[in-house]
Amino acid sequence: MNIRKLAVQLLVGISLTGLSIAGTLAEPIKIGVIAPLTGAGAQWGMAAAEGVKILAAETNANGGLDIGGEKHQVEVIAYDDKYQAADAVAAYNRLLNIDGAKYVFLVASASTLALKQNLEGDAVLGLTASVTDKAIDEGSNFMYRMLRPPVDYMPPFLDWVRDNVKERRVAIVNPNDETGWSQAQLTERLYKERGFEVLGIELYERAQQDFAPMVTKIQGLNVDIVELGSTSPATAGLIVRQARDLGYPGLFIKVGGTGAEAIVAGAGNEAAEGLVNVIFADRQNEGFRNLATEYEKAVGQQPNEYIVNFYDAANVLVQAIQKAGDADDAAKVAAAINDVLPIKSVQGGDLTLRGAGNREIMAPVYVGIIKGGQVAVVAEVK
Amino acid sequence: MRKTYLAYLIVAALATLPWVVGGRYVFHVATMITIMIPLALSLNLMLKVGQLSLAQAAFMGIGAYGAVLLTMRLDFPPMLSVFAGGLLAAATAAICGPVFLRIKGVYFALLTFAFGQIVNLVFQEWTSLFGGNSGIYGIPKLSVFGMRFSTTQHYYLFGLVFCAVCYVALRLLERSEIGRIFQALKEDETLSRSLGSNALAWRVAAFVGSALIAGIAGGIYGFYIGFLSPDAFTFWLSVDLIVMNVVGGATSVLGPVLGAIFIVPLPEFLREARAFQLLIYGVVLIIFLVLIKDGLVTLFERRKPG
Known part of the structure; x- marks a missing residue:
């Protein structure tokens, strides 16, 4: 009898526990x-x-x-x-x-x-x-x-470049497509507004791998900054390596998009040294x-x-x-x-809401410089 | 013959499946099948004259962009634009065909590959018209006689009708005198020409017909998806169409239909496998190609030579 009572109590207990769990654990x-x-x-x-x-x-x-x-x-x-x-x-x-x-x-x-x-x-x-x-x-x-879209972070990023870099003669390099064209237009305007001298805009095809002719032409312009724009990180690595091989001694900046690690992988530590890149995360x-x-x-x-x-x-x-x-x-x-x-x-840092229709969640963006094959964060882009 | 009817029965049963299972997702997958079937058939038409065309994705793109731009820029009624887009693709084929089709075999395949690349580059670079890599968005829904295609079911029904029209037309063509001329051209062109058939003209006709079908399918795709970018019309789409013809069986018009029904939903069935999706997809394809060498159609039709 006692065993039967115990069994009933157990069953009721289990059922109630089950119901209770079902009650608190709602649909995912x-x-x-x-x-x-x-x-x-x-x-x-x-x-x-x-x-x-x-x-x-x-x-x-x-x-x-x-x-x-x-x-x-x-x-x-x-x-x-x-x-x-x-x-x-x-x-x-x-x-x-x-x-x-x-x-x-x-x-x-x-x-x-x-x-x-x-x-x-x-x-x-x-x-x-x-x-x-x-x-x-x-x-x-x-x-x-x-x-943060480029149009939002690029002006303060280039403010930092103006205030911290002594070079002033720029060649802008971008892929020859709509992304590259709009990027070239925007960066040219922003560099000029900050007192830089834009001496040339070079466009290349996305599938291109030999940049020697383009780099030779850029060297002829006697620039001291090559802005890599919206070039993909892997291609940027190629350009940097080939430019260094051809004797370009100046600075590389990449304001359009992240991927500094891939640039180092493509260019090698030595060639990529000093490259300034926008980055979304401080590693x-x-x-x-x-x-x-x-x-x-x-x-x-x-x-x-x-x-x-x-x-x-x-x-x-x-x-x-x-x-x-x-x-x-x-x-x-x-x-x-x-x-x-x-x-x-x-x-x-704070995530804030602003931008188009107040529908852009603005996250921190940083200025990164490649030092010894690693990306060092040197400033936050305000 | 009975087995062919069995295939029709299976296809008809599968066509009603979305209504049985229900849900927008199932209708979407079914709609994509009805868009891919005409494309696979358009390639099959070229295979019938012994030419492997890698330009079908480009014709689909011309039809898609043409139809969408006619509606968005020139206010053409969407349904009229779909067929006008097909005609645009056909006109392009009629211009290029007499040049391209003087070349045969692998050289023709390479030429159509190059054509496809050029068309895709035009879509990418002519941004003021085609929107470049950012594409064209905000495409209105299809409508006919004031009735707006507001649900996926509407597109599915329209796609089904278009598939049926293409299938019947190509089946009749296959069994007609023209079908025999095509077969003769494929098997022994010299003999066929000695009997008086104009090989180039027939090949151009097939090329134009295949472009028309691909272009209309492109128009339906554009209005259905609501966004166009050059990515959708690359060489890889032409490769998919070849796979559909091979898996289904290229010797019969029924083959590409079965191929598309099998290949298009396959990645969806494998979505749960996630990390292994592509691997399983590849393994399944290899198994099918090894076990059913001449395509699924041989399960339902007597094997034809070639």
């Missing part, structure tokens, strides 16, 4: 990441996905997100878009339709522009790393940018090092600097969801982003 909050996880852009995409996942894991380790007394776990689902608009649309439809995500992180401009209308129509909140000015316009209610910073350790555990490599921006943006999103008190209403969450900022970046 699903966050999608659409990024190039394979191919040439995989370093960016992997850093993006892992940055969001690390933040989610930390949130879950602290018991999850508390919304109206209910604890929600945060689940991150990352899909590969292969830098293709059609793949991004497929991934988006799957996230929305199968996975039930209401929040999407985006890396590529093509994916951002392809999904822009969908986000607005479906009331899904998107956070993009795309710096194209077309990503956010007057009709954007559900799109935020998580990076010596404790916050970055912690992220890098987690990334290395998951992926087995060092992360791209992007990991900081995606981690920070995920932090903003998670806090906004909590502030909004409703994980299903992306409009409320979008409104709450305004309320939760400014907050601290994982690297220190």
